[in-house]
Amino acid sequence: MQRTDIAIAGAGIIGLATALELAAAGMRVVIFERGHAMRECSWAAAGMLAAEDPENPSSLHHLSELSRSLYPGFLANIERLSSRKVPVRTTQALQAAHALPPHIEPLSPQAIQSIAPGLQSNGLRCFLLEEQSFDPRNLTEALPQAAIAAGVTLHQQTAVTAVIPQSGSVKIQTTRGEWIAAHFINACGAWASDLAGVPVTPRKGQIFLVEHNGPEDLRIALRTPQVYLLPRGNRRIVIGATVEDAGYDKQINPAAIAALHNAAAEFWPTIRHAHIVETWAGLRPATPDSLPVIGPVTGIDAKSVANAAPESRQNANSWLAIGHFRNGILLAPGTARLLRQMIFAEPLSIDVGAFQANRFTTSLAQ
Ligand SMILES: Cc1cc2nc3c(=O)[nH]c(=O)nc-3n(C[C@H](O)[C@H](O)[C@H](O)COP(=O)(O)OP(=O)(O)OC[C@H]3O[C@@H](n4cnc5c(N)ncnc54)[C@H](O)[C@@H]3O)c2cc1C
Numbered sequence: 001m002q003r004t005d006i007a008i009a010g011a012g013i014i015g016l017a018t019a020l021e022l023a024a025a026g027m028r029v030v031i032f033e034r035g036h037a038m039r040e041c042s043w044a045a046a047g048m049l050a051a052e053d054p055e056n057p058s059s060l061h062h063l064s065e066l067s068r069s070l071y072p073g074f075l076a077n078i079e080r081l082s083s084r085k086v087p088v089r090t091t092q093a094l095q096a097a098h099a100l101p102p103h104i105e106p107l108s109p110q111a112i113q114s115i116a117p118g119l120q121s122n123g124l125r126c127f128l129l130e131e132q133s134f135d136p137r138n139l140t141e142a143l144p145q146a147a148i149a150a151g152v153t154l155h156q157q158t159a160v161t162a163v164i165p166q167s168g169s170v171k172i173q174t175t176r177g178e179w180i181a182a183h184f185i186n187a188c189g190a191w192a193s194d195l196a197g198v199p200v201t202p203r204k205g206q207i208f209l210v211e212h213n214g215p216e217d218l219r220i221a222l223r224t225p226q227v228y229l230l231p232r233g234n235r236r237i238v239i240g241a242t243v244e245d246a247g248y249d250k251q252i253n254p255a256a257i258a259a260l261h262n263a264a265a266e267f268w269p270t271i272r273h274a275h276i277v278e279t280w281a282g283l284r285p286a287t288p289d290s291l292p293v294i295g296p297v298t299g300i301d302a303k304s305v306a307n308a309a310p311e312s313r314q315n316a317n318s319w320l321a322i323g324h325f326r327n328g329i330l331l332a333p334g335t336a337r338l339l340r341q342m343i344f345a346e347p348l349s350i351d352v353g354a355f356q357a358n359r360f361t362t363s364l365a366q
Helices: 013-024 058-082 109-115 137-149 189-194 254-267 310-315 325-343 357-365
Strands: 002-009 029-032 088-090 093-097 125-129 153-155 160-166 169-174 177-186 201-211 221-223 228-233 236-240 275-286 293-297 318-322
Touching: 002 013, 002 160, 002 169, 013 029, 013 058, 013 137, 013 318, 013 325, 058 137, 058 325, 088 228, 137 153, 160 177, 189 201, 189 275, 189 318, 201 254, 236 254, 254 275, 275 325, 293 325, 293 357, 318 325
Parallel strands: 002 029, 002 177, 029 153, 093 221, 177 318
Antiparallel strands: 093 125, 160 169, 169 177, 201 236, 201 275, 221 228, 228 236, 293 318
16 A cells, blocks of 8 residues: 555646645645546636636635736746746737626727727627636646656546545545545546535536638637637637536537537627637536535545534545636636645635535535
């Protein structure tokens, strides 16, 4: 039986960001990935750091801001450790919404036309957000390599099959042997409920890339409540995304892609005849209230979520980092920082009350 300080299940952006954070704090970290690292939802994402999207739940605000503030250091660290570039692709978003947020000025019609000539606001209010995006595929190699360079042991094609609490540690059964860890973190994305009694379910997102031949290239993200257009450079634009309750199905449905393309063209008509280069889909990990679960579980074995009161934090050794739904790329560095603070019983950067697992305990018991 092998031993480690921290064992993590799931090498998506949440598991790997947490592994990096804990390795930097001096812990021995082992991460188990059932398939290949960064090949599930984190690979499929558009890559917007959409901290101010009006569609976000308001309880996400402080975690979004924490994560956003950590992002420059997070990416610089990955680039340094992996010797791979993760370029920022856009630094602003034109948001269209039914109402203006407080203290935000609308864009003038002239400003809108200079950003995206021909744009049809269709009765929505348009405003500018200082918001970055990058291509998550640039992290597919860089993030696992950075974690390995930081001293993390990554076991790919190794599924965690059971997690058994022991006195002061956790026994982890995998398809390639057993481990004892001082702490276990479930970062299994849309599959998290296989190992814990949490109501996390998959929400399918279909998304596609076009190459357009209109007169103007797009330099900033465009977003409405229905659709977003995200430039990747060289006249290539990502258009996304559906949010579907379709189980673990990742098939592409041409009618869904056509509907998204149409919604994009109603907003920015230049894109209507753009050539589709690639289509793909990913499974977002969703909870009933669309908020993540970040915190302790004491007794993960029997699919029961135990009370996660703050005073029990010091004794906890099973943790959840799941349910990041539409914002897991944005929320990864903040989630990793909070887990480090919880595991080391340090003061927390933000109030995590909204993210505790025990908010679902009552509904699970029914
Ligand atoms: C179309 C689309 C667009 C998106 N756009 C954005 C965006 O612009 N901005 C943003 O912030 N977010 C976006 N998201 C959401 C974001 O992608 C997710 O919230 C995020 O990737 C979740 O990361 P994760 O690490 O929890 O899950 P994943 O990346 O799915 O990783 C979980 C990993 O756990 C592994 N695993 C599962 N079970 C086990 C087991 N038993 N043992 C070992 N390993 C296991 C899986 O194989 C997987 O690799 C988008 C999502 C989609 C689908």
